[in-house]
Amino acid sequence: MKLRANLRIAAQALFVAFQLHAVVKATPPDGAARPHVVCNIGYTLQQCHEAMDVLRKVLAKYPTADLGEWTWILVRSEEWGHILQDRGLSPSPAFSILPDRETFLEGVLVTKASIRGAQLSGIWRMTVENLLDLAVRHELGHALCNERNEAKADRIAAMLQKKKPISCDVQTAGARRLPTPRSGTRQARP
Numbered sequence: 001m002k003l004r005a006n007l008r009i010a011a012q013a014l015f016v017a018f019q020l021h022a023v024v025k026a027t028p029p030d031g032a033a034r035p036h037v038v039c040n041i042g043y044t045l046q047q048c049h050e051a052m053d054v055l056r057k058v059l060a061k062y063p064t065a066d067l068g069e070w071t072w073i074l075v076r077s078e079e080w081g082h083i084l085q086d087r088g089l090s091p092s093p094a095f096s097i098l099p100d101r102e103t104f105l106e107g108v109l110v111t112k113a114s115i116r117g118a119q120l121s122g123i124w125r126m127t128v129e130n131l132l133d134l135a136v137r138h139e140l141g142h143a144l145c146n147e148r149n150e151a152k153a154d155r156i157a158a159m160l161q162k163k164k165p166i167s168c169d170v171q172t173a174g175a176r177r178l179p180t181p182r183s184g185t186r187q188a189r190p
Helices: 002-019 045-059 077-087 115-124 128-144 150-161
Strands: 036-039 071-075 094-097 102-106
Touching: 036 045, 045 071, 045 128, 071 077, 077 102, 094 128, 102 128, 115 128, 128 150
Parallel strands: 036 071, 071 102
Antiparallel strands: 094 102
16 A cells, blocks of 8 residues: 555656656756756646745755755645655654655645645744745755754754754754744654
8 A cells, every 4th residue: 555655656746747847857057966846746837836946945045966866845735644644654844765865845835825834833833934944954954964863854954054064973962952843742853
């Protein structure tokens, strides 16, 4: 069942990537690596372009070229719960699959005001824009250092926020934790 769900999501992402071939495959004039951004099923072409533009602006602030080939997948909120459940993950607005070099983001992070966006703002105690930035930095913490440890990814995210050089040998003892959801909720890190 999980294999079928994974194949379905991969096929959907590839289908949209194929439809958006010119956008996804475009590279900057200087030849620097550019992250691949695709939309999962359910987005119109215009919605996908708008969402990708928002995500690319955030990604441009960070050393995504250091990732090499990496794909960022936007998933509509209506499908988000199913994707988390299929993978046995706790509720979170983002997650990465390091061996596949993919990061999945809940689409509400890159869309205009919504009920789900207001819910996430309340849970995480920050604006959706700031949550998108946090989610990108946190997932980059995992991706840049091939790091599965959440506390270390948090530390790397804090280094990115402060524009400090990244060290993959981060110390977690006494490290300042990034914002967490309000108590009483069970959330995974972004």
